[in-house]
Amino acid sequence: MTPTFIDSHAHIDGPEFDDDRDEVLSRARAAGVKTIIVIGATGDVAAAERAVRLAEAHDDLYATVAIHPHDVAQMDESWWAPLRALAARDKVVAIGETGLDYHYDHSPRDVQRRRFAEFTQLAAELDLPVVCHVRDAHDDARRILAEHGVGAGKARGVIHCFTGTPEDAEAYAAMGLYVSFSGIVTFKGKSAQPIRDALTKVPKSRLLIETDCPYLAPVPMRGKRNEPAFVVHTAEKVAGELSMTAEDLAALTAENTREAFGLP
Ligand SMILES: [Zn+2]
Ligand SMILES: [Zn+2]
Numbered sequence: 001m002t003p004t005f006i007d008s009h010a011h012i013d014g015p016e017f018d019d020d021r022d023e024v025l026s027r028a029r030a031a032g033v034k035t036i037i038v039i040g041a042t043g044d045v046a047a048a049e050r051a052v053r054l055a056e057a058h059d060d061l062y063a064t065v066a067i068h069p070h071d072v073a074q075m076d077e078s079w080w081a082p083l084r085a086l087a088a089r090d091k092v093v094a095i096g097e098t099g100l101d102y103h104y105d106h107s108p109r110d111v112q113r114r115r116f117a118e119f120t121q122l123a124a125e126l127d128l129p130v131v132c133h134v135r136d137a138h139d140d141a142r143r144i145l146a147e148h149g150v151g152a153g154k155a156r157g158v159i160h161c162f163t164g165t166p167e168d169a170e171a172y173a174a175m176g177l178y179v180s181f182s183g184i185v186t187f188k189g190k191s192a193q194p195i196r197d198a199l200t201k202v203p204k205s206r207l208l209i210e211t212d213c214p215y216l217a218p219v220p221m222r223g224k225r226n227e228p229a230f231v232v233h234t235a236e237k238v239a240g241e242l243s244m245t246a247e248d249l250a251a252l253t254a255e256n257t258r259e260a261f262g263l264p
Contacts, residue, residue: 002032003250005235006257007228008180009097009131009160009210010036013051016214016225025058028228032250036061036228037210037261039131041068041097045082055091062263064094064131072115073107087126093261095123096131097160100144103135113144120148123157129260130157132177138168142175151175158260161212162198169198173206178260180208183218183226186237199241208260209234209253 007028017024028036040051040063048065055063065086067075086092098119100112116132123130130150134141141159150157151174159172161182169179179202184192199207211217211234213226218233232246239249257263 003247004254005031005033005209005231005250006035006037006254007033007211007213007231008037008158008208008253008257008260009039009182010213010228011039011042011215012036012213012228013038013040013047013054014042014214017227021054024227024229029060031229031232033228033231034060035254035257035263037093037257038063039097040064040086041066041071043068043071044074045079045086048083048086052086052089052092056089061091062093062261063089063091064096065092066096066098066119066131067115068097069099069101069112069116069133070104070106072111075111075115084122087122087128092128093263094129094131094158095119095126096129096158097133098130099133100137100141101133101135102137102140113140116141117144117148120145120150120157124149129262132157132159133161134159135163138164138171142171145175145177150177156260158208160210161216163195164198165194166198166201170201173202176206178206178208178256180210181234181238182210182212183216183222183230183234185241186219186234187222188219196241199238204242204252205256207238207253208257209238209249
């Protein structure tokens, strides 16, 4: 029997999939990827709404809503009401992705910090997990999360596409956060080694996998447009690093994802 995988972070609402989205979903299902979390955060409120509508059209899709740290410079206060309305829809299972990206700095850092704090607060208020994008900003991210009750109370969250050090991974897990690994773990070369090392520091109960498609396609698909079916390659690599079978890793991460996002 084909194991059942979950892709915990996919941007299949985006224009990269407009020509063949149904085929992409068929390939995912054929590969055993039975559930996909669609991240509605790239751009503006209309983008968030697109992700929610997509999830509402398919039983096996769920959505998140927020505004990506790259795009918060454009965010206006008038966006809160429609974002809150979207967050209340049945298929919306998290607030995100939100966070801090000091690598690209596409939005001013003070604006990123303010919006990350506000979205984390909203997640806590709605009792939803917060999906965090953190690049070169782990100390600030942990401080803001802690200030808004993550790790201390019921608020929970995911550090998606983890790119920090093994110590960062341990610190997030100690706060009760889930840590999600993308195709980067399959990349050859030295720069991906700390991320593979971090894998072994995350308690198994906190481990998730994702594609972050259309970016970061795992080996042997590297360089192609990524899609949810390819999460299988990441699962195989992670399983190998942890000396588990791909079947056990699939079952473990699927169960963790259901718990992280409160999926049925
Ligand atoms: Zn991200
Ligand atoms: Zn993303």
